Amino acid sequence: MKKEELKLVSEQIIELKNKNEHFFIMNGRRKTYHILTYGCQMNEHDSEKIAGMLTSIGYEETYDDKNADLVIFNTCLIRENAELKVFGKLGEVKGLKRNKPDMLVAVCGCMMQKKEIREKLLKSFSFVDIIFGTNTIHELPGLIYNVEINNKKSVDIIDNTELIYENMPKNRKFKFKALVNITYGCNNFCTYCVVPYVRGREKSREPIEIINEVKALAQDGCKEITLLGQNVNSYGSNLENKFTFAQLLYELNKIDGIERIRFMTSHPKDLSDDLIKAIKECDKVCNHVHLPVQAGSNDVLRRMNRKYTKEHYLEIVDKLKTAIPDIAITTDIIVGFPGETEEDFLETIDIVKKVQYDSAFTFLYSLREGTKAAVMDNQIPDEVKHERFNKLLDVLYEIVLNKNEQCIGKVFPVLVESLSKTENTLTGRTEHFRLVHFNGSEDLIGKIVNVKITNVKTFHMEGITVD
Numbered sequence: 001m002k003k004e005e006l007k008l009v010s011e012q013i014i015e016l017k018n019k020n021e022h023f024f025i026m027n028g029r030r031k032t033y034h035i036l037t038y039g040c041q042m043n044e045h046d047s048e049k050i051a052g053m054l055t056s057i058g059y060e061e062t063y064d065d066k067n068a069d070l071v072i073f074n075t076c077l078i079r080e081n082a083e084l085k086v087f088g089k090l091g092e093v094k095g096l097k098r099n100k101p102d103m104l105v106a107v108c109g110c111m112m113q114k115k116e117i118r119e120k121l122l123k124s125f126s127f128v129d130i131i132f133g134t135n136t137i138h139e140l141p142g143l144i145y146n147v148e149i150n151n152k153k154s155v156d157i158i159d160n161t162e163l164i165y166e167n168m169p170k171n172r173k174f175k176f177k178a179l180v181n182i183t184y185g186c187n188n189f190c191t192y193c194v195v196p197y198v199r200g201r202e203k204s205r206e207p208i209e210i211i212n213e214v215k216a217l218a219q220d221g222c223k224e225i226t227l228l229g230q231n232v233n234s235y236g237s238n239l240e241n242k243f244t245f246a247q248l249l250y251e252l253n254k255i256d257g258i259e260r261i262r263f264m265t266s267h268p269k270d271l272s273d274d275l276i277k278a279i280k281e282c283d284k285v286c287n288h289v290h291l292p293v294q295a296g297s298n299d300v301l302r303r304m305n306r307k308y309t310k311e312h313y314l315e316i317v318d319k320l321k322t323a324i325p326d327i328a329i330t331t332d333i334i335v336g337f338p339g340e341t342e343e344d345f346l347e348t349i350d351i352v353k354k355v356q357y358d359s360a361f362t363f364l365y366s367l368r369e370g371t372k373a374a375v376m377d378n379q380i381p382d383e384v385k386h387e388r389f390n391k392l393l394d395v396l397y398e399i400v401l402n403k404n405e406q407c408i409g410k411v412f413p414v415l416v417e418s419l420s421k422t423e424n425t426l427t428g429r430t431e432h433f434r435l436v437h438f439n440g441s442e443d444l445i446g447k448i449v450n451v452k453i454t455n456v457k458t459f460h461m462e463g464i465t466v467d
């Protein structure tokens, strides 16, 4: 795999930094940026890299999008909803920019990888100054330079690349937990999904780069890492010197200071016996696997191009539960895929009951232009999708609540993440990814504390700290 080091030392970058320093001296404040992030954890982590680069050229973050000097939309294409939200918000920013013409507006992320959407943006939102894609994040300082110094609109998109840019600066959202990319892109071409088209083919980072990043995080006080990839289980398959995901877990498990290792997402077709063994043997690897099933019917799975059957999936779940009896299994489910019959849907209900998921992300099938599923016959009417969706939630919620109820009276180590939004309590997660609210002082944030569960709801549990 080809690798490039990012060098933020070009003359352009230095000139931009000097310009921003001058702005600071003249105005008594730094130029500010505000990033709106849509979609998945991959995008969240990309936004941390964007923020890191902006800091390195003299910007500082503001939560006030109305007064920011630079507003960046990091977009998502997975669901129609996210796309509509971006266009709605861009409409608002158009008004802001009219009153504040110096404000720079940039749009990046998966939506910008699609030519038709880019063209729509350039035509209908001509006030946007910078457009870049998922493969050109590292170019951002140069793109800003182009607008600020050369007064030119900047568009930089690469459809697919083998290059991986290491050592990009990052402004991590949390000190005690971090997202770490291990692969980029995807080779699986599930028929409903745009990811392989917008993020390119799968490429793995060299193990040494990941290990060094995690060591540096540990030295910086990070306790929990989440390894990110569209399909972490196939990590290493395209490296020159083969290295498996299981091997990577064993290596990361040795790093002092790291207390929890999570990963997502796992593709069932690549979840090997070696990986199950690694999850069992590595004490820092959380006993939690997010294993998207998507559907329970073999016919639907085949048309989704998922490359496993219901029986194969259940076999993996059985192996996981046998090897690691307290494993938590969560999933993604799509309801209303084209051609899904009532019998197919009942197969989904059946697999949900058989696996007894600890939680699930459930989605109504959303047609995405450019995918094979978009042109399949028998698109399911919305009312049928909604009816099935509600039936699925009834079954799922009962299972999840029941699983949570089994936690009452038990004590779990919880990594304290923040103050709870709705009540004056702390909030954190157990190893099994269960959300827990409990009383405690703010100085516990970032620490792992023991919490005894006293009450549970479907989406969270409540408890008290114990020694």
Ligand code: SF4
Pocket (backbone or CB within 6 Å): 186, 187, 188, 189, 190, 193, 194, 195, 196, 230, 231, 267
């Ligand atoms: S595995 Fe399938 S659903 Fe996941 S990113 Fe790849 S193509 Fe999309």
